[in-house]
Amino acid sequence: MNELLGKSLTKKVERLEAFEERLSVRFENISIKAEDDGWFTLFCEVHSANGSTIEEDIDIECVIYDEEGSILDKENTRIFKDEFFGFEIIDIAFQEDGMADRVGKIRLYPKK
Secondary structure, three states: OOHHHHHHHHOOEEEOHHHHHHOOEEEEEEEEEEOOOOOEEEEEEEEEOOOOOOOOOEEEEEEEEOOOOOEEEEEEEEEOHHHOOOEEEEEEEEOOOOHHHHOOEEEEEEEO
16 A cells, blocks of 8 residues: 555545535545555545435546546446435545556546
8 A cells, every 4th residue: 555645646636516515415534545556546425415314316426637637537436315324435446557646636526
């Protein structure tokens, strides 16, 4: 595990807070665990902004960009309203050798 790389990648995460507000959720405690081969996993808590429930199923999108702004990869995970209570911890993995070294920006946002 590469702690310094994980901390560096975490600083590159951009949230789209307007999207979070629109879907009544917020991301907290975002962190990244990086491996020596360049694979990495983003972890975060997804909290409801309105008590302990969410109104609809939500996709959490994570897009990886290089330094020039080109998209390198995209992954997502789904949170189901019927299974959600208060908050949920999600993880999104990027499994490509050397990917962590090519990251310029990581955009994290919810969508319907």
